[in-house]
Amino acid sequence: MKYILSLIIAVLSFSATAQVKDMTTSLYDSYSKYKEPSLDKRRIKHDEIQPLINNLKSNPAYTVKQVGESIKGKSISLISVGSGDTSVFLWSQMHGDEPTATQAIFDIFNFLNSSDFKAEKEELLSKLTLHFIPMLNPDGAEVFTRRNALGIDINRDALMLQSPEGQILKRIRDSLDADFGFNLHDQSIYYNAERTPKPATISYLAPAYNYEKDINEVRGNAMKVIVFMNSIIQKYAPGQVGRYNDDFEPRAFGDNIQKWGTSAILIESGGYKNDVEKQEIRKLNFVSILSACYIIANGDYKNIPIEDYEKIPQNDRKLFDLKIERFTHKLLGKNYILDLGINHLEVQDKNNEGFYNVGSIVEKGDLSTFYGYDTVDATGYRLIEGKVYPELITSFKELQKMDLYKLLKSGYTYVRVADFTQKDKAVSLPINILDKDQKVPGFYVNIGNNPNFVLQKDGTVDYAVVNGFLINLKTKESNFKNAIFYGK
Template identity: 35%
Template sequence: MQLNYDEIKEGSVKGRYVTNNDIDPFINSISKYYKVQIEGTSVEGRAIKSITIGEGELKILMWSQMHGNESTTTKAVMDLMNFLQSNTNRSKSILNNCTIKIVPILNPDGAKAYTRVNANGVDLNRDAQERTQPESIVLKKVYEDFKPDYCFNLHDQRTIFNVGNTSKPATVSFLAPAHDPERSISKTRGISMQIIVAMNEELQKFIPGQVGRYDDGFNSNCVGDTFQMLNIPTILFESGHFPGDYDRESTRKYIFFAMLKAIEIISNKTIHQYKLDSYFDIPDNNKLYYDILIQNVQILNAEHKSESSAGILFVETLVDNRIEFKMKLEEIGDLDGKFGHKTYNCLDPNDLNEIKNQPDIVNLLD
């Protein structure tokens, strides 16, 4: 039976700004079905909660919002929890075979402030070895107590990423983190690659050409690399841009589809059916996108060189508990080979008039 995503999507939480206050009502509502516990507290004393689902022997640990301003996967894990409550044959099979532990917001202070770092200004994804921060200590303790067989490290990536050299945005990207500087393929890293191959095959049905492979440079201070070093198959999920979807409501759906596919092949013990080598067929991420690309800006402002272009990026800014996307002129010059999520050509009278009616753009280019 075909899954109807709209029926399981958690409608109470949407947009980019997601905090403990936003998800707590949902967590409280599911506490009658699942085990909810406080694993520890953040620098500023906010609760770091986990939800444990299922009773199977295969254990999957996943955590989201390690970076406080990366909330898409938090929404997706809420959708996943709704699916697992759906009492279908698919959900019952997973619950019988797997135990899933989810930390929906690891960095609640960063989530509240809408920052990548925690309240001490530390990037938790560079604190895996020293564990100087309470949030890092909580994650390691959860890992040690739960003893997972698989780890899902859930993140967002910026709108700048495209797939390979194409104009396709990297809506979803994956990585099987390295476990050594040589980036060799251990047994467990190979399993991570096979799971990613399965997720990529699934997503190509919905977003063909919009799945990328994240850079696998080794850094032992990163949590994914650390858990891979401990011989636990670990997968990095990166939620990216879908055209017109700055709230990442479409992207959350594709992350959910990917997570569900990964969990099902773990549950069904069918990982071996996917070819490890196909992992390397997934194109690398590239950074060829601007939010707005304006070509031939000399038509608008004669001070700019002939045939120059302007690349504008949005800066996500927290204003009155909502995110505003403020424009920043990132680059001006020859931007041949670059793409825009929105592109204007000043040689086109319609585009030129549209730009002139947007004072924010005109002021940037003055």
């Protein structure tokens, strides 16, 4: 009899879980209906989300409260919806340069406000009360930096509570005594799922609450929900989920919130090929968070085997934007076979609203255990430093008319342009620009240098690297973003 009862429970649980998975498929497919169009770039600021928050104030389904201010006086709001007994608390952007989940939260509001999935939403909001703090660190968001205006990391302020933002987070957590908490972050795009070339597009963590990394019911419930979210994301980004390091950090909010009795779930948004603004990852956040809320609402997370949490591969950090394998490098008359790892670093514009890229060599040598978003097998190719085109170009307009691929094929990665000036350093054309009297920047295949070179085989240049961006001169294919103006 006990066996039959257990079997019935298992079948019912499987059926309910399958229904949630089916619904999340529909959510993924219809996501464009809910995507908030005003937040289409990563560098979002406090004044961009305020109109969206104000709109929610007029919706009787929501309770919107200002729960405090940042150091520089920017409002921090708590937005609540639902009437259920289970409390779920979600906060985003405690690091100002980690906005992906903030965007997803407003997508979730649009979903909740829509007429779609009416029965499912009624069930969800009758069982859960959802509480959101979008953009906990508005001062950091204003200048797109991790830390707050005091210059401290809010996520290392859970004990001293010197930041007003940290004080707000602690006070709200305590007042809600939430059953579940979602700590929403971005991580480096250079994390990969361990021992694979795939980026850790989404990484999860049920933070430890002590050095021993014990698993009690609170932490165990977080692990079970993560296992379910992983199963959802695997449908859309297979192999691209990682498990964040769970070493106990006694100053961190996630670790302490776990200790204080809320099942804390960390979601980290990493990298996804050709998704610089993380809009696909934003979509995965939307699906991941809603799927978690539904599995919490129906209680089926309780039946998920906790041991599956450890099966999620750990995060590793072995990705480059560009990896060049086994090229020939000549030094002092001798040839060496090397690999090169290049990343495209972001440099913010003066208004902190956009950015341009500066390529940088970050590693060289034997990189056989590393991977690249783009990888070139350069076996048999010689790396040759880029040259300066010998003729002075009279204007940028003249440069635009020239066959730049022909210049690159001839080994030129720099040109001099007369009387060329611009405020920023980014050049939209795939060749670097020097002042008319400026010397070419010295280039060596050394870590930290800006890479500008060509790859030549049997006397033919097939590839050029301009400001760290690979240009295939055989096919003219490239993910090129910008070159550099080296003038004043």
